[in-house]
Amino acid sequence: MGTGTQTAQAPSPALIFDTLLAFERTAALRAAIEVDLFRAVGQGPADAAELARRCSASPRGVRILCDYLTIMGFLEKQDSRYRHTATSAAFLDPRSPSCIASTARFLGSPLMLDPFNHLADIVRNGRTTLPGEGSVEPENPAWVEFAHSMAPMMAPMAGPLGELALNGLSGPVKVLDIAAGHGLFGIEVAKRNPQARVVALDWAPVLEVAVANARKVGVADRYERLPGSAFEVDYGGPYDIVLLTNFLHHFDPPTCVTLLKKVRAASRPGGRAATLEFVPNEDRVSPPIPAGFSLTMLATTPTGDAYTFSELKQMYQEAGFGNVTAHPVPMSPHTVVIGTAP
């Protein structure tokens, strides 16, 4: 929750008003991305009338939207002209290589939005109102969208994760990438180690995205598909590295332990299981982004959560892993947790 977070010292009705209208911020940023406003601003500073022309939108709509984006820090306004901020130039202009505007698609998908229209019911009943297993329903097409649209946000994590996973390992290594999604994490290992072979596990339609990404960077010949459920398919192996990225948070601890036992059984002695997760502090209310992620899991899954390091460590240990260590990813809300198979 980044900048919006505070512990109010003095009583503040403004904080309540602000929060009850926070949905407007999401809508404003999504609308700006949808009308391609950040591309239009990137064509050069301009007033609302000119930006409206560039976007084929209305001057009233663009003027009010641009003012609102300025208030939020996504544009700068000087006199009546708008220009990029550092944030919008780097992360919202589609011509920037680090643009993450596509994340609006997954984060604004019905899977993410609908349950929040019924959050009181979810709090009463303790589980998602989505049908079946919610976001973890087998073959949920949302994960194809995830693989496509969340890759740019996850890309900066691939380097640090790859480095940690490979640390001290050289020569031929066999890698299992569970819930591969966009595939960027397994692909990163393949890029860093030319003798690495990667088995990517996910639903078949999702693996299409991962394989396409592996082709783009020339590692497809060392990239194998293992379609299906992580709980059901035979992993093969043994593996030197198993990647479990953005996955455990969907399940309750016993289910995570079951999965980790299966991972351990498929690991070579000394093999590593590396998870990438939102890991809140033990107080579960800090830092804001990892701690706040728990609510997303409440809303969209039957039993998922954002687990603390001590919880993850216990799961790893119950599954037979030792030497469990946490590695916060610099400049990111994510943490890599690594355990070693006996």
Added chain:
Amino acid sequence: MGTGTQTAQAPSPALIFDTLLAFERTAALRAAIEVDLFRAVGQGPADAAELARRCSASPRGVRILCDYLTIMGFLEKQDSRYRHTATSAAFLDPRSPSCIASTARFLGSPLMLDPFNHLADIVRNGRTTLPGEGSVEPENPAWVEFAHSMAPMMAPMAGPLGELALNGLSGPVKVLDIAAGHGLFGIEVAKRNPQARVVALDWAPVLEVAVANARKVGVADRYERLPGSAFEVDYGGPYDIVLLTNFLHHFDPPTCVTLLKKVRAASRPGGRAATLEFVPNEDRVSPPIPAGFSLTMLATTPTGDAYTFSELKQMYQEAGFGNVTAHPVPMSPHTVVIGTAP
């Protein structure tokens, strides 16, 4: 937008992630109000299991919701127990006389929410996707909800507005309260001046709420109904004071001028027209709450806006008012603007 607002200095993907998930904050606060969590917390600090019992909700749901509310500043957590913050004690616990939790009903009504699901279309077309005139559609039942649920948030503004409107006036005064809503503003004038007579103008079902409020404080014998549209009914008069609270922002400037001319025609020489409005600075991007309100008007009305003081002054002057002055309401995002009839 209060605490969530910033101008990003360094590029920040976290600000984008935070904004794309800001709708979760709104949902969390609304869910907490709906399951009556703040009443439960007010019964004494407790852990999630105990609060879940008090709310007849699930321990998982309440635990995760309470952590999220703690991150936002609406609860404090010590060890595993949650207690009120100054803000939740004063403004969210239903037993507090200053509780404004009911505002979640109007701010979370379909009138407010639905257009934001189509904001890109609204930006393209420049007007609300709501049918007809949107929130200003004649007899829109949303204004009954507004009158009921927004009164507690508006109540603190009544004193300052009443004081400004009556300043220097004593003895018998006649007051027209246009778009009276909950009626609190006209009622405040009646409370402060026992010789004041108030004519309250609004749609008939809304006036039921205003009259009930007038009865509660014993001024109903000096409180008269004028049901209908502010643009159509005969105001009568002449009036010493005309109140125009939270009304002009729904319309474009020519429509506001038309209305103000009608107000002037019904005013005694020297009579005052007092508006209560969100008035942004001339840059239209500060302060955050008044400036951000413009987006709500884009989404919910065909031509409304949050007007700057210079825009309001010009409307007043075009309508024939002089001596137009702005009076920011202390500790509030609102401003009172007063003009004097010739």
